[in-house]
Every structure is written in C-alpha cells, then in structure tokens.
Amino acid sequence: MKKLLKGGRVVDPSTGRDGQFDVLIEGDRIAKIGKNLPIDGAEVVEIPAGYVIAPGLIDMHVHLREPGQEHKETVATGTMAAVAGGFTAVACMPNTTPINDNANVTSYIVAKAREANLARVYPIGAVSRGSKGELLADIAELREAGCVALSDDGWPVRTALMMRRALEYAGMFGMPVIDHCEDPSLRADGVAHEGCCAGLLGLKGIPAAAESIMAERDILLAELTGSAVHIAHMSARTSLRAVRKGKEAGIRVTSEVTPHHFTLTDDYLNAPIPYDTNTKMNPPLREVADRDSMIAGIADGSIDCIATDHAPHHYDEKKVEFDHAPFGIVGLETAVSLTFDRLVHAGVINMSRMVGLLSTNPARILNIPGGTLAEGALADITILAPDMTVRVAAASMKTRSKNMPFEGWELRGGVAATIVGGRTLFNNPDAGLTV
Amino acid sequence: MSDETLPVATALRHKDLLAISDMTPEEIRLVLDTAEAMKEIGSRTIKKVPALRGKTVVNLFFEPSTRTRTSFEIAEKRLSADTLNIAIASSSVVKGETLADTALTLEAMNPDMIVLRHSSSGAAHLLSRICKSSIINAGDGTHEHPTQALLDAYTIRSRKGGIAGLKVAIVGDLLHSRVLRSNVHLLTKLGAEVWVCGPPTLIPVDIARLGVKVTHRVDEAVEGADVIMLLRIQLERMQGAYFPSLREYFSVFGMTEARVKRAKDDVIIMHPGPMNRGVEIASEVADGPFSVILDQVANGVAVRMAVLYLLAGGVEHHEEAA
Numbered sequence: 001m002k003k004l005l006k007g008g009r010v011v012d013p014s015t016g017r018d019g020q021f022d023v024l025i026e027g028d029r030i031a032k033i034g035k036n037l038p039i040d041g042a043e044v045v046e047i048p049a050g051y052v053i054a055p056g057l058i059d060m061h062v063h064l065r066e067p068g069q070e071h072k073e074t075v076a077t078g079t080m081a082a083v084a085g086g087f088t089a090v091a092c093m094p095n096t097t098p099i100n101d102n103a104n105v106t107s108y109i110v111a112k113a114r115e116a117n118l119a120r121v122y123p124i125g126a127v128s129r130g131s132k133g134e135l136l137a138d139i140a141e142l143r144e145a146g147c148v149a150l151s152d153d154g155w156p157v158r159t160a161l162m163m164r165r166a167l168e169y170a171g172m173f174g175m176p177v178i179d180h181c182e183d184p185s186l187r188a189d190g191v192a193h194e195g196c197c198a199g200l201l202g203l204k205g206i207p208a209a210a211e212s213i214m215a216e217r218d219i220l221l222a223e224l225t226g227s228a229v230h231i232a233h234m235s236a237r238t239s240l241r242a243v244r245k246g247k248e249a250g251i252r253v254t255s256e257v258t259p260h261h262f263t264l265t266d267d268y269l270n271a272p273i274p275y276d277t278n279t280k281m282n283p284p285l286r287e288v289a290d291r292d293s294m295i296a297g298i299a300d301g302s303i304d305c306i307a308t309d310h311a312p313h314h315y316d317e318k319k320v321e322f323d324h325a326p327f328g329i330v331g332l333e334t335a336v337s338l339t340f341d342r343l344v345h346a347g348v349i350n351m352s353r354m355v356g357l358l359s360t361n362p363a364r365i366l367n368i369p370g371g372t373l374a375e376g377a378l379a380d381i382t383i384l385a386p387d388m389t390v391r392v393a394a395a396s397m398k399t400r401s402k403n404m405p406f407e408g409w410e411l412r413g414g415v416a417a418t419i420v421g422g423r424t425l426f427n428n429p430d431a432g433l434t435v
Numbered sequence: 436m437s438d439e440t441l442p443v444a445t446a447l448r449h450k451d452l453l454a455i456s457d458m459t460p461e462e463i464r465l466v467l468d469t470a471e472a473m474k475e476i477g478s479r480t481i482k483k484v485p486a487l488r489g490k491t492v493v494n495l496f497f498e499p500s501t502r503t504r505t506s507f508e509i510a511e512k513r514l515s516a517d518t519l520n521i522a523i524a525s526s527s528v529v530k531g532e533t534l535a536d537t538a539l540t541l542e543a544m545n546p547d548m549i550v551l552r553h554s555s556s557g558a559a560h561l562l563s564r565i566c567k568s569s570i571i572n573a574g575d576g577t578h579e580h581p582t583q584a585l586l587d588a589y590t591i592r593s594r595k596g597g598i599a600g601l602k603v604a605i606v607g608d609l610l611h612s613r614v615l616r617s618n619v620h621l622l623t624k625l626g627a628e629v630w631v632c633g634p635p636t637l638i639p640v641d642i643a644r645l646g647v648k649v650t651h652r653v654d655e656a657v658e659g660a661d662v663i664m665l666l667r668i669q670l671e672r673m674q675g676a677y678f679p680s681l682r683e684y685f686s687v688f689g690m691t692e693a694r695v696k697r698a699k700d701d702v703i704i705m706h707p708g709p710m711n712r713g714v715e716i717a718s719e720v721a722d723g724p725f726s727v728i729l730d731q732v733a734n735g736v737a738v739r740m741a742v743l744y745l746l747a748g749g750v751e752h753h754e755e756a757a
Contacts, residue, residue, distance in 0.1 A: 275557030
C-alpha cells in the first residue's frame with residue numbers, strides 16, 4: 001500500500017526541510033521525500049496549495065483519565081480527540097485512579113491504547129508512590145512497561161530532597177522528570193491568579209511566586225544532579241526568567257506552555273461570563289504581563305513546547321460554585337487553531353517554529369519516535385490548513401468532556417488530516433481533500 | 436455637592452441584584468430614594484403595604500446569618516410578600532445536592548425572588564444563570580454584599596446630606612470582606628474619597644486600581660474623615676498568621692476615642708456587625724455619640740424593601756415588554 005502526498009509544503013525542522021516536496025508513504029513508514037516523485041502505482045493525494053505537511057504533532061501533557069475516571073474521558077475518546085486535533089501521539093499524566101505508579105497501571109493504559117488504535121499513547125509514570133512525595137515509585141518497572149517520563153502532575157514533588165532523588169534516579173534511565181511547580185503553602189486554598197481580578201471577585205489567590213519558587217528549586221536541582229527537568233504548563237513570567245537563566249547556565253531545563261496561557265488572562269474570570277468555571281485551571285490564568293511574557297518566550301525560543309494540559313471534567317463537576325469546581329479545561333481539539341491564530345498569524349512565530357513547538361521538541365524531550373519526516377521514519381504526519389476558518393463548538397468535539405472557554409470562537413488555521421503509522425485517522429470534512 | 440441634583444433612574448436594568456459593580460450611580464440613587472419612602476412605612480402603626488402581595492420570596496441562606504436574614508424577612512413581610520426561609524441545617528445540601536440542583540428545585544415551584552447568602556464568591560451569579568426568578572445577593576463569599584453597601588450609603592446620606600466629596604475611612608480586614616468590596620464600588624461611584632486601611636496581609640492585591648487610597652497608618656486614614664467604617668476581624672485569621680495577636684491588632688488598628696479625635700467633629704462611626712469589641716473597635720467608640728451602628732440596622736429594612744420593590748417592578752416591566 002503506497003500513498004503519495006503531492007504538492008504540499010513540507011515543514012520539518014528535524015531535517016531542515018521547508019518547501020514544496022512530495023511525500024511517499026509505504027506501509028507505516030515514510031519511504032521517500034523529494035521533488036516530483038514518480039507515482040509508481042501509489043495512490044495520489046493532491047495537497048491543496050498553502051497546506052502544510054508536518055511531522056505528526058505530539059502533545060506531551062494530557063490527562064486521559066483512564067483508569068478510574070471514565071466519566072470524564074477514556075483512552076479511546078481521548079485519542080480520538082487527539083487525532084481530530086492533529087496529534088499523532090500524546091503523553092498521558094499518571095493522576096488516574098489508581099495512580100500510574102506501577103507497571104500494572106501502565107500496562108493497562110498501553111493495552112487500552114492498542115485497543116483504541118488511534119493516536120500513539122506514551123504513559124508518564126508517577127515520580128513517587130501514590131504521587132505522595134514520600135517514596136520513589138518503581139521507576140525501572142514503569143520504564144519497562146512503557147513509561148517515557150516521570151511526573152507527580154496535579155501535585156508538585158513536595159520536598160527538594162525527593163526531587164533530587166527522582167532526578168538522580170530517573171537520570172540513570174534518561175527519563176526526564178516533569179514537574180507541576182507549585183509551592184503548596186503559598187498556593188494554600190487559592191483558586192485563581194492572585195491579582196486585581198481575583199481580588200475584585202473575592203476569589204482566593206494563587207500568587208505567581210508559588211510556581212516560580214519551585215521552578216527555581218527544580219532548576220537548581222537539575223544543575224546539582226545533571227539530570228533533565230521539564231517545567232510543566234508554565235504560566236508566570238518569573239518562572240520564565242528562571243528557565244532562561246537556567247538555559248544560559250547550560251542546565252538541562254526545558255518547559256512547555258499551554259494554549260490557554262498564551263491566549264487568555266485573568267480578565268476572563270469576570271467576562272464574558274462572571275465566575276465561569278471553565279476559566280478555572282491550575283496554574284491559573286495569569287495577568288496580561290505574564291501572558292505576554294509567555295508569548296515572548298515562545299518567540300525567542302526559551303520555551304520549548306506547546307502542550308495542552310488537556311483536562312477533561314464532566315459538566316456536573318464544573319456546574320458548581322467556582323470554589324468547588326475542579327481545575328482544568330480540554331485542549332486537544334483547539335490547540336492547533338489557537339497556535340495558528342494567536343502565534344503564527346499574529347507574526348510571533350513562523351511555521352517551522354510552530355512545528356518545532358508541537359512536534360520536534362516534544363519528541364526530543366521525551367526521547368520517543370516521531371517528530372520527524374526523515375525517510376525511514378514512522379509515517380506519523382499532520383496536514384495543516386493554515387488559513388482554514390475554524391469555529392470552535394464543543395458539540396462537535398470528540399473528547400468526552402466539553403469544559404472549555406472557547407465556545408463560539410472563530411479562529412484562523414486548523415487541521416486537515418492526521419496520519420498515524422500510514423493510516424489516515426482523521427480527515428477534516430472542511431478541508432477539501434481526502435487523504 | 437449634593438446628590439439630590441443629580442439624575443435618577445426610573446427602574447433597575449437587571450432582573451437581579453448581584454453586585455454594586457454592575458450598578459450605575461443613577462440606579463444606586465433610585466434605590467436610596469425609594470428607601471426614603473419605605474422608611475416611612477416602618478414608622479406607621481400598621482407597618483404593611485400590599486406592594487408584593489402574591490409574590491413569593493425565598494430566603495436561601497447557606498451561611499448562618501441573623502441580622503441580614505431577619506432584615507430581609509421583615510422587609511418582605513412589610514411589603515406583604517409570602518416568604519419562605521431555607522437555612523443550611525434544614526436544606527438538601529447535607530444530602531449532597533449541588534447548589535444548581537437546589538436552585539432548579541426551588542425554581543420549579545416558581546418563586547418570584549430568591550435571596551441568597553452563600554460562602555462561595557460568585558454563587559449568586561451561578562443562580563442567576565440558572566433561575567428565571569430575581570436573585571438578590573445577600574452576601575457571596577468574599578465578593579460582595581450589595582444591600583449592606585446600599586444601607587451604608589443610605590445611612591451616610593441621611594446623616595451628611597450626600598456622599599460626594601466626603602472622606603470615608605474603612606479600617607479592618609479588607610481581604611476577606613464582601614462589605615468592603617461593595618462599599619468601595621458604591622462610594623467611589625458616588626464620588627466619595629475612600630481610604631482603606633489595614634495590615635498589608637489583609638489588603639487585596641491591586642485594590643488601589645479601584646480608585647481608593649491605601650494606607651497602613653490608621654491615623655492617616657481617619658485624619659479629617661467624615662465617616663469611619665470598621666470591618667470585622669475574624670478571630671480565626673490569627674491562625675492564618677495574618678497578624679500576631681488580637682491585642683496587637685487593637686493597638687495598631689483598633690478604633691479608639693483618641694483616634695476618632697483626628698476625624699471631623701461630626702464624624703460618624705459605622706460597623707456592619709457583628710462587632711468584636713476591643714479588637715477592631717473600642718466599646719467607648721461603639722457606644723459613643725458618633726456611632727450610627729444601630730441606625731445602619733434600622734435602615735437595612737428600608738433599603739431591602741426598596742430593592743425588593745424595585746426588582747419586583749422590574750420583573751413585571753420585563754414581562755410586559757416581552
């Protein structure tokens with residue numbers, strides 16, 4: 001089975017390609033890339049002018065909720081949302097029920113992913129047993145079962161000593177430790193960014209320093225141990241300052257930012273819907289200076305990845321008092337459009353950098369296959385339609401939960417098709433091509 | 436400048452009273468003017484008018500409250516509404532029902548208004564999105580307590596003849612106070628010069644953006660003030676290390692007779708209650724000649740009658756228009 005993608009603009013930072021190339025897919029691999037490749041019995045897909053052929057996008061921070069919270073999401077619904085959002089692979093956080101802190105849970109997730117047979121799923125194992133921050137999880141077993149990184153996401157790694165040990169031990173396997181940076185004493189029972197908006201609305205604040213203190217700590221510990229630390233869902237300009245300083249010093253620190261943190265600010269707490277629980281996330285939506293700083297960090301390369309922190313919650317759980325609602329929003333199916341609209345079309349980054357943020361860099365940080373259109377590589381490909389008009393509608397989303405504040409937004413740029421291992425798993429009916 | 440020369444609205448624009456921040460100065464004056472008429476009803480031998488006859492008002496209180504709930508209930512009864520009190524102890528919440536489901540259940544019985552007191556900021560907004568009936572916010576978390584600010588404004592106006600140009604000093608726990616937020620919005624909208632004062636640990640971030648002056652020196656706050664308003668210090672705040680001790684709080688911020696002397700000769704002393712004597716306010720000041728604390732309570736009934744009356748009219752108006 002051969003398929004020839006003809007006439008698209010190939011953008012692949014891993015090989016330095018950016019231009020008009022044909023892509024020949026044979027089985028689950030990319031067989032050849034070149035100008036005017038012969039058809040040679042392949043099924044030809046004419047790519048419309050302006051469309052971009054990118055290595056499959058990778059979301060290194062999602063919550064698939066299975067096992068244990070299947071009313072919010074499952075591996076099957078989550079990976080269906082992933083391919084609809086242009087992602088050929090996702091890395092899922094371990095805060096399931098039970099926590100993914102042992103090989104049984106990892107194997108269960110891997111089996112569910114195989115059953116669903118959609119986007120590739122790379123589990124992230126817990127740093128500590130039960131993510132309690134007391135004893136290390138069985139990291140070698142987690143790795144053996146398929147985990148590619150470690151995190152106690154949802155909770156920070158509480159003590160500096162535990163973080164040090166985790167970095168040292170995980171470093172032996174070359175696994176990065178991904179930290180949800182938040183000092184619990186400063187965060188206390190806060191529910192929104194500590195700033196003018198939360199103050200006015202009478203919402204308990206989470207200061208930016210709660211995140212940055214721990215980011216600073218983790219970067220120091222990465223320096224101490226020589227291991228790699230990745231700062232999850234960075235939101236505060238003071239954390240970015242710490243990351244920049246760390247990178248300048250040659251410390252192995254990387255970071256990601258979510259689409260909502262480069263798009264929204266805490267003003268959304270009050271308008272258009274006051275106390276909208278779909279504006280409640282952790283880290284919280286920060287103030288304008290922080291949001292702008294995230295954009296600047298994306299532009300200058302200090303930020304390595306865009307990751308969604310896709311956090312599905314049932315509508316019952318969100319239809320409560322702001323104080324009582326769970327943190328988080330879904331993001332898999334809006335990330336590409338927000339990145340196009342807010343970053344690419346706004347002139348912040350070019351197409352190649354977008355692919356770097358969403359594919360090349362996450363593959364490199366997690367040390368997983370993909371993130372490249374090199375000949376012989378897996379045929380994980382996302383075809384992007386930079387000028388497609390996308391109207392965000394929860395009702396048409398594949399994710400089981402619909403919690404997000406972007407309903408009705410009109411954005412420029414979307415996903416035309418998603419190919420995983422040579423199989424077309426998503427074909428946007430609005431894109432005007434059949435892959 | 437007197438407020439009386441300024442324009443007054445003829446109706447409230449919204450079906451609900453959720454926050455002073457949503458109100459225009461004209462709407463605020465309309466409530467205060469309407470309260471004047473309501474006050475007179477309270478001084479009659481038969482303290483009852485049929486304005487809300489046939490209307491059902493539910494007082495839904497998820498937090499213990501004596502003065503606010505009593506004040507609303509008396510106001511409703513003086514307007515001949517059918518009232519129903521639901522307090523947390525007897526509600527379905529203990530059975531695990533959500534606020535949204537409680538609201539829908541009540542709504543199914545078609546009340547005209549729901550007066551809500553709740554410990555979460557924004558709870559009244561949640562109800563207003565779910566319910567067709569008018570929602571009156573009787574205090575939501577640390578957000579707003581609009582009828583308290585209206586009765587405070589009424590009290591100030593009746594003593595001072597107006598609000599614009601007055602120096603108002605608000606001293607106490609600003610961070611956790613819904614009374615503070617409502618009063619800051621209201622008083623700045625009506626042109627008062629508002630000073631807020633408390634320890635830095637109890638002041639909301641960026642409060643100065645609301646056009647108030649912030650100080651940690653109580654003498655500066657009360658210097659030449661027309662109005663001093665004290666806010667309650669909740670005793671459990673000491674555990675949160677917001678300040679070292681009640682004794683120290685009183686010595687640094689407590690409103691004593693000596694401090695009151697720095698204010699204008701005709702200063703009025705206000706407190707939304709309940710008071711902690713010897714913490715935020717000395718008993719001599721609370722019971723002294725400048726105190727209008729009981730006037731506030733008395734005016735609360737008239738102001739709440741005005742709010743109920745105007746919102747009921749607003750509903751009819753809305754239905755006619757539709």
